[in-house]
Amino acid sequence: CTSEIDDLRPINQETSATVFDDPASYKAFLAKIYAGIAVSGQQGPAGNPDLAGLDEGFSNYLRLYWKLQQLTTDEALIGWNDGTIKDLHYQNWTAGNEFIRTMYDRIIYQVSLANEFIRQTTDEKLNSRGVDASLKAEIQIYRAEARFMRALSYSHALDFFRNVPFVTDEDIVGAFLPKQTNGTDLFAYLEAELTAIESVLPGPGQNQYARADKAAVWMLLAKLYLNAEVYTGTPRYADARIQAEKVINSNQYSLDGDYRHLFLADNHLSNEIIFPIAFDGLRTQAYGGMTFLVHAPVGGSMPLSEFGVSSGWAGVRTTKNFVEKFPGMENSPDGRELFYTNGQSLEIPNISKFTDGYAIAKYKNVDRNGNPGSDTSGNFPDTDFPLFRLADAYLIYAEAHLRGGGGDANTAVGLINTLRVRAYGDTSGNISTSDLSLDFILDERARELYWECHRRTDLIRFGKFSSSGIWSWKGNVQNGTTTEAFRDIFPIPTSDLSANPNLTQNPGY
């Protein structure tokens, strides 16, 4: 009888000992690492979630990443009553905030997934399973992609939390207490990792759509170098400029003719997007991700058919302070202004009321011809999220140059003006070398890249996120107030502090 217990094995479920009997499992596992930032679990749109402790739809990587990067700034606020969600905009979050906690968990989860992939695909393991040479060669690229995805998530950890538990594929799965790293060490690790995989990954645009290539590495490095001073105290602007230049000079990417096309259901056709988070209305479904980004900003009198959705979730709007970044505000000649104002008020007396504050009609589940996406029920969009796109490389170049990173002023202004010609439809919005200042760059980044998960990082780099910089409802007052500088990084969640005695809380919390 006892041997019956020993022999009991799962049915219809693979174990780590059997799953790689099928060679297709390697690709399926790699796909999971990518899908980890798009969907919330193994059933679309919900079910069998990756993470516990928060509503599954909320636990989605992109949705949390967006909330932490956007709701904490002047670009976005939300009216819902979901737990501590309003604390993000009020900038009075605590170490118990479940959105911050789940972002932290999600980031480290991605790291753990990638670690497991790398552990399972060592030469030793592949040889012992008799993997043939061509698959083995392909798996070398998979491994580099897994390392890229791990670096991507660690870069978010660095930006949000700085001092996170540090685990790599050298660690084992099981009961141990990871050690805490710091900004300098984590930065150095990421730089080394990304440099190491650069040579293994296919050239720009040479990998399959939505998979990482060299240009994705360059973009990630450019962003890391641009913020290196914040992360480590040591500026690396020249390196930022060099990486941005690599992207620009690869000539694989070009600005989309119409700014609005970058955010539509067929934006995979855009040649401007370097690395997307891919969604599909039928095959990649989630309540977070683009479903959130298309539904949540729709409410009031906004016509649903224009957005290709069956419902608006009436949550996210923007502040007056952001509207004012556009000359002429809602009637700006700058075509990147996509405000919806009908029935919406500029001021926000009641944060819970959708019609208080201008709405933003940026992300839509219709293609450039206005046809709705593939999910006829209008729930799940086809729209991909443009995580890295060429315009950002232009702006990084210009900023790095201004901050002493070398390069050429005329090139910088030229790149900016390319963006502004697209925005204005003509040269009327063009600037001259003398107009190019850091303040201009910060505002131009907002105008170009708003709601694309850049704003918090940008404001911190410019010193305007917490102890300076005021916008509606910051600090939980309608006209806004400053907060304390320690809020430039998020707290280590108390849940992990209590589970891992090796960790120390970030200062101020």
Added chain:
Amino acid sequence: TVTDEANIPLPGVNVIIKGTTTGASTDFDGNYTIRANTGDIIVYSYLGFIAQEITYNGQTSLNVILRQDTAQLDEVVIIGYGSTTVKDATGSLDRIDSEEFNKGAIVSPENLLAGKSAGVRITSSSGSPGSGAEIRIRNGGSLSANNSPLIVVDGIPLSGGSLNAINPNEIESYTVLKDASATAIYGSRATAGVVIITTKKGKTKAPLSVEYNLQASVGHLTDKVDVLSASQFRQYIIDNGGDENLLGAANTDWQDQIYENAEGGIHDLTISKGFENGSLRANYNLSNQNGILKTSQYRRNAINVNFEHRFLDDHLKVNLTSKGSLVDNRFANEGAIGSAVFFDPTQPVEGSWGGYFEFEDADGTVRDLAPRNPLSLLLLNDNRQRARRNISNIQFDYKFHFLPELRLNVNAGFDYEEYEGRYFSNAAAGFNNLSLGQRPGQGTYDGVNKNRLLDFYLNYKKEFESLITGIDITAGHTYQRFYNIERNTDLDTSTGDFIDNIPIPFQLILESYFARANFTLDRKYIFTATYRRDISSRFSKANRNADFPSAAFSWLISEEDFLKNSQVVSNLKLRLSWGITGQQDVGGAFPYLGLYSKGDDKSQYQFGNEYVNTIRPEGYNEGLKWEEASMYNVGLDYGLFKNKITGTLDLYYRKNKDLLQYTQVPAGSNLENFLDQNVGETVSKGIEIGINATPFRNDNFSWDVSANFTLSDVEVTKLTLSDDPNYPGTPTGPTLSGGVGNLIQIHSLGAEPNSFYVFKQVVDVNGRLLEGVYVDLNGDNTINDNDKYRFQSPTPAAFFGFTSMMNYKNLDFSFTFRGSLGNYMYNNFRSANGYADAMLVQVGNLHYGNGSTHALETGFQTNQQFSDLYVENASFMKLDNVSVGYNIPFEHINLRASLTAQNVFTVTNYSGLDPEIADGVDNNVYPKPRTFVLGLNFNF
């Protein structure tokens, strides 16, 4: 004069001449007078004493000494792997017989027990027909693991789930095992206590008996939640600057629309016959119960057959029991309950969406985020399930020929259930809100639950006339295997294809060795020790085995010389026990193994032009092991005044350590953020008092009362690895209405599990609530979630039950009260619907929603769901049932008619419909009906 053995006069003794109605009763001095003829037989009877018959020989006075009847103490109690007597029991256990069960049209066996035993709480949270109830013995002490007791039916431990397959009328008795001395023989499944159910069996040498029971019942809604009426609502919208044009002209009470009176009928037919060497008993039960929420329906066909035969001069007893049931359920869409609260009362019921009104967008489609017509949610949905279940076992009990004190008992049994269900809905229904080419969701599912058991034990039992006056030793082995699987097929609403899931069966094997030894010294001192070794497939090989010992001592003080002749104390027994039990029920079958799960076709990821199905490595915990509880118990069993008053008193202390908790893993150390882990500790304490008394009894009238009272307390004494004082705890409980994913409860160090975690509401000098103003508890001048505090919990501090049974000649009258003190409830109906924006601010601003009248009292504009305002004291006292019956004796047939009311009334200050909801969150709960039952019982 009639006296007892100690020569004390007995008043109120019945003296009757046999075969006549001539009788008398003794007076206070035990004297009596009666006219009798020589040769008459005079019968003396008195409660708690053995009746005596004396033939009258013409004496002028007849003095009789009645001997005390100790039968009550010799009453057999079924315990784990054997039986004992009340007198010999050393553990804390409570036997509840069918006569003591709650009366009424009871479909779920759990409800028979409500209020009947100290330390045992039965909470049925739903009024849905056929819904079960939560049983808690001594509160449980686990956080994430199962807190429900192990249920053993005729020797077969069930794997949880519904007890509905068992016909409540067929239950002979319940034995509730509470302390570790009684439960440790069930080892790894016993931490939350054990309930042993024994079903009715035939009797040998009994004539053919036919019994038929009929119960017809009607239930009705007792109360509705307080929402604005149509006219109030219209006025409210106008007064608050709303757009009157968005309102309708109707006057609809949506709650009236969705509820109806619910009829039910129970037929129960039993035939039994005893033979020289055995017996046969068969029962058929048909229970039909409609719910008060329209379209909910429950029907059970059940048979129970028992056959017993004795062979080899009674040395071998074979008992076969088989319980079969066929249960049909129609599940109402309970979303209608919330929708009826929220739906605009000025809108009509009828309209163009499958016959029902719905809010429409300008383009004529159903407005996506508007609520759905409550009635259409019920009447246009069809969701049914049929379950077949058989629980059978065959038991061999062999007394060895050469050594009759030695018995071998073998029990083989199974619990097999298969079920299938399907759901579909009307395509025209507004809630389907179909776009072009889309089909309404539908699907089927079916599953099988298997549970097989084989156990045997040897028992040696003998009484001696030496220092050791009794020995009772049992040793055995048990093996149980579980296998559950469910398949489902759902329609892909856009493609029209049916998609099958890949079922992953649940598998579990438990194997155990157990032993119990019982020694009695000098008929007064009883020692019991038990031991169990459990082996569970749930854990890795290194952690698979665990030992669960227990020891107990009891002292029959009333057998001592100084009490033997006491007039007051007729029975007194002190019990001391200690033991360790385990808990291994954490859901998953292989939590220690590294598994991979496949992603479905909707969670693919795009690689170029292909979409790749994913696989995901799952987290695992190789070191996972049993949760362990050690329990200490001190008990006293007493009988006073010739056992006119009997009862028990128990004190316990239990520490659960290595709690199985589904909790945060150190980030980065595993492949999930939450895993089942052995972390934490809880301490539970309690006092349990049970009293049974017979205030009055004579031939014509008797009155029995029983009462129980429990004080209990649970506290989390360790929660996490590091016990960081800044860690507020692990959020838990059901998600709330109002916002997404919000939890109101928390497990925190030093607090009761499931404590409410809320802001402290500020009230101004005039007692007016200040909206959104909370006390800055940590004094940092900002209000954020660090200012929340733990305020009470749903677990009662005390609870009680009181039952009274009276018989006057052929008339009987009984009732049961039950109550609870210090249990708190979060009123989620008020928190989610009791503010202005809940009514005025809707997505799109093209319709309004109704709300709680509480909004008028608070004047709140926005959602304030984390205010402690909504945590209310839900202490209550409830008249569970009251019943009147009359026996009509005919020549060859007994007829009994009864009238019972269930859920009669509840006394409480709680503002919601029902103060008794197990998880402590009152959120659109299916209301429990008040039911009247007419019962007829024929006995041939």
